Amino acid sequence: MTKLISGFTRRGIIKTGAVGAGALAMPLVFTGSASAYTNEPTGSDVTFGFNVPQTGAYADEGADELRAYELAVEHINGGGDGGMINTMKPLSLKGNGVNGKKVVYVTGDTQTKADAARASAKSMIEKDGAVMITGGSSSGVAIAVQGLCQDAGVIFMAGLTHSNDTTGKDKKANGFRHFFNAYMSAAALAPVLKSAYGEGRNVYHLTADYTWGWTQEKSIVAATEAMGWNTVKTVLTPLTTKDFSSYIAPIIASGADTLVLNHYGGNMINSLTSAVEFGLRDKVVNGKDFQIIVPLYSRLMAQGAGANVKGIFGSTNWHWSLQDAGSQAFVKSFGQKYGRPPSQAAHTTYVQTLLYADACERSGTFNPCGVGEALEGHKFDGMGNGPTEYRAADHQCFKDVLVVKGKENPTSDFDLLEVVEVTPRAQVEYAPDHEMFAGGSLGKCNPGA
Numbered sequence: 001m002t003k004l005i006s007g008f009t010r011r012g013i014i015k016t017g018a019v020g021a022g023a024l025a026m027p028l029v030f031t032g033s034a035s036a037y038t039n040e041p042t043g044s045d046v047t048f049g050f051n052v053p054q055t056g057a058y059a060d061e062g063a064d065e066l067r068a069y070e071l072a073v074e075h076i077n078g079g080g081d082g083g084m085i086n087t088m089k090p091l092s093l094k095g096n097g098v099n100g101k102k103v104v105y106v107t108g109d110t111q112t113k114a115d116a117a118r119a120s121a122k123s124m125i126e127k128d129g130a131v132m133i134t135g136g137s138s139s140g141v142a143i144a145v146q147g148l149c150q151d152a153g154v155i156f157m158a159g160l161t162h163s164n165d166t167t168g169k170d171k172k173a174n175g176f177r178h179f180f181n182a183y184m185s186a187a188a189l190a191p192v193l194k195s196a197y198g199e200g201r202n203v204y205h206l207t208a209d210y211t212w213g214w215t216q217e218k219s220i221v222a223a224t225e226a227m228g229w230n231t232v233k234t235v236l237t238p239l240t241t242k243d244f245s246s247y248i249a250p251i252i253a254s255g256a257d258t259l260v261l262n263h264y265g266g267n268m269i270n271s272l273t274s275a276v277e278f279g280l281r282d283k284v285v286n287g288k289d290f291q292i293i294v295p296l297y298s299r300l301m302a303q304g305a306g307a308n309v310k311g312i313f314g315s316t317n318w319h320w321s322l323q324d325a326g327s328q329a330f331v332k333s334f335g336q337k338y339g340r341p342p343s344q345a346a347h348t349t350y351v352q353t354l355l356y357a358d359a360c361e362r363s364g365t366f367n368p369c370g371v372g373e374a375l376e377g378h379k380f381d382g383m384g385n386g387p388t389e390y391r392a393a394d395h396q397c398f399k400d401v402l403v404v405k406g407k408e409n410p411t412s413d414f415d416l417l418e419v420v421e422v423t424p425r426a427q428v429e430y431a432p433d434h435e436m437f438a439g440g441s442l443g444k445c446n447p448g449a
Helices: 021-025 059-076 114-126 140-152 184-197 213-225 245-252 265-277 299-309 325-338 346-365 368-375
Strands: 002-008 012-022 047-050 104-111 132-136 157-158 175-177 202-209 230-237 256-260 291-293 313-316 389-390 401-406 417-423
Touching: 002 184, 002 256, 002 346, 012 202, 021 132, 021 140, 047 059, 047 346, 059 132, 059 265, 059 299, 059 325, 104 114, 104 245, 114 132, 140 157, 140 175, 157 245, 157 368, 184 213, 184 313, 184 401, 184 417, 202 213, 202 265, 213 230, 213 256, 230 245, 230 299, 245 265, 256 265, 265 299, 299 325, 299 401, 325 346, 346 368
Parallel strands: 047 104, 047 132, 132 157, 157 175, 202 230, 202 256, 256 291
Antiparallel strands: 002 012, 002 104, 313 401, 401 417
16 A cells, blocks of 8 residues: 655646655665755755645644745745745845745655655655755654754754754754744743642643653653642653543542643644543642643644633744734735634744745855854844744754733634743753753764765
């Protein structure tokens, strides 16, 4: 049985190729060439590779990422109203492509699976000539593709990846992350949770069983225990889980008065729905009203969970209601093109594409080492998160983090979260050798061919 990986040709025509199950298990060996670096463009255009989950637990996020990628290419090539190209500072892009070349793109379906993601990224690099790969809504996928891009000699601009490991033990010189991470979520949330719920809470964790869930749980446990909360139990749940009732039932007899759902996308929607159906939000335990916390939120998840998100705290990288010029420019462009506000996934992938293109323009090359040098330590603004820096030591962006809460009285299907605090960068920053990010090394940039 074959699986399909689809994308767009350089002319924008949909193409579909069959990839057998055996192909996913084949070693990923990259062919060499006489170029100075992998896929050095020789014609009038340059190809970007957009690798998103079009199927699987995070498919909703992937669909919005792809919308944003298409919008970014339009703006880079001089179409539309320009979006954040009008607010980005500093700016080298001129709205006429990159380094004199028109940007075209190909796409792949990660299926929210590491092997499938690597296979589609490999195809885009080897067959389609992609000079950069970006995307993903799973840290497991991001880490796998980041490693592949390092070996292939192309830049990887991470999409929605929240695990500490992406820019921790699994960081790579060819990889860059704009999205925040699990440590930052915990650092931003802890003071808000203490103020709202006090001390002495007994906490039960349900955690997605892969790199993101592990580091999210570890980060939240450390931050909440430091403020006097007690961890009752931590339970891992497979990413493929759809029915969480068997995981929710034991919580009732555990003595916990707080549930932390270290879940994302469809997993979070399903686990939160189960928790509400079991009546957890109506219970009083240890003399306290039972509370549920979702450390990593998105507007798409809130839409899926509906009224169940009311009053529940979490964190997010960005939200469409922000009033800064960059956010509003992006919301306007996205809304005009797609008839809806963008999600944080869309914002992240749009910004990553512009940042990569601008670094190519500033450095005057598509050579990943020249582009990487332009990104390392780069300070910028006007992209919706306030002043931001791509730290050279680990290629992690540092910026303000939003704490949000499900709205009690939403005014539309999109107006489901309210920003309750903008946590300053200084509160969520950490040293490059922090214990939660220890191990691994950036290594050296690989130009490939």
